[in-house]
Amino acid sequence: MYRIALNARLLIPGKLEGTGRFTHQCYKRLVSLRPEDKFLLIFDRPPPMEFDYGENVETVCLLPPARRPWLFDVWFDYAVTWKIKKWNANLFVSTDGYISRRTLTPQLNVIHDINFEHNPDWLPSRYSKHFRKRFPEYARFATKLCTVSNYSRVDISKCYGIAEDAITVIPNSSDAMFIPIDERSKQAARDQFCEGKRYIVFVGSLHPRKNITGIVKAFEEYRRRGGSSELLMVGVSMWKDEKREALGVHYAGRLNDNALAKAVAAAEAMLYLPFFEGFGVPIIEAMACGVPVVASNCTSVPEVCGDAAAALVDPNDYDAAAKGLLKLEVDREFRQQVIQSGLMRSKDYSWDRSAEILSNEIDQLLNA
Incomplete structure (x- = not known):
């Protein structure tokens, strides 16, 4: 039996963004895969009941809440270091890139991407400076990096x-x-989100790296060329208001899981044109729903799409994005081919397999 401490800082009910969802889906499977081990979920706020993964799991809240750069240091370097030593942990697992720089306990660290190294101006300066100073340390301090x-x-x-x-x-x-989903369910979603009209969907934070302005401009070009769908933007701004108003554009804000799945599955297409991604989960979510995707041709996006995208375009090429959307609208045979390719591509990804990879890496660390 091993004792494994888990960073649960981003397990926030109703606010599981990309990293938080990765954390939730991997942790709950990890606990199931390793029933003989003991786990400690370490939160920086009162532990919510939604993340009760099993009888072999304890929870603890450590203060102060790690919500500002200097508090990240205090929480990970002191509070977490103290707790994993007191709990006699054999391993500390962190899925949000942060680890302790002061512990001797082995650490497995998952860094999703390092966009701040390439585009520091996309974040408030105090965050970008902190990330660029600390993440090289976190990468090198990790016993295992993922x-x-x-x-x-x-x-x-x-x-x-x-x-x-x-x-x-x-x-x-x-x-x-x-x-x-079926046509009746799709129409119910159209009624809820876009006044009954067909729509193209974007899902993600309203953040400069997501190219919100470019998405709206590509949509406007699509409409100028005769496209008939609306645009539904699902997500909220992070640092400042990134909304770009235009005719036919609707903002849904943050949706709960069931509403999000319905909003994606009812779309005619997904328009996803980020400048930078470490993965791009909405791509796979759309494909799993049978929704064709027009996406960027940069960073991780082509890797995730494989050969299943309707079009991969430069995120600043609004004409190319508009043409991709129009082709899906007028060429039904092409549309069906893309849908089938997307459904097949989505099956290449599985939370079960990802949790197994994580568990195998833990085995290698613990048995070293």
Whole structure:
């Protein structure tokens, strides 16, 4: 029996963004895969009941809440260090990139991407400066380093001088609720989100790296060329208001899991044009729903799409994105081919397989 401490800082009910969802889906399977081990979920707020993964799991809340750069240091370097020593942990697992720089306990660290190294101006300066100072340390302090795509593995290797073969890829996946729905359900979603009209969907934070302005401009070009669907933007702004108003554009804000799955599955297409991604979970969610995707041709996006995208375009090429959307609208045979390719591609990703990879890496650390 081993004692494994888990960073649960981003397990926040109703607010599971990409990293939080990765954490939830991997942790609950990890606990099931390792019934003989003991786990400690370490929160920085009162532990919510939604993340009760089993009888072999304890929870603890450590203060102060790690919500600001200087508090990250206090929480991970002191509070977490103290707790994992007191609990006699054999291993500390962190799925959000942060680890302790003061513990002797082995640590497995998952860094999803390092966009702040390439575009620090996308974040408030105090955050970008902190990330650029700390993440090279977190990468090198980790006993085992993991990430979510081959793109991120190569990027981390080049930026931080860590051998590629020392970094393991643990991919994201889509949740079970992302499945195709019938026409009646689609119309109910149209009624709820877009005044009964057909729509194209974007899902993600309203953040500069997501290219919100470019998505709206590509949509406007699509409408100028005769496209008939609306655009539904699902997500909330992070640092400042990134909304871009335009005719036919609707903002849904943050949706709960069931509403999100319904909103995606009812769409005519997904328009996803980020400048930078470490993975791009909405791509797989859309494909699993039978929704064709027009996406960026940069960073991890082509890797995740495989050959299943309707079009891969430069995120600043609004004409190309509009043409991709229009082709899906007028060429039914092409549309069906893309849908089938997407459904097949989505099956290449599985939370069960990702949790198994994580568990195998833990075995290698514990048995070293």
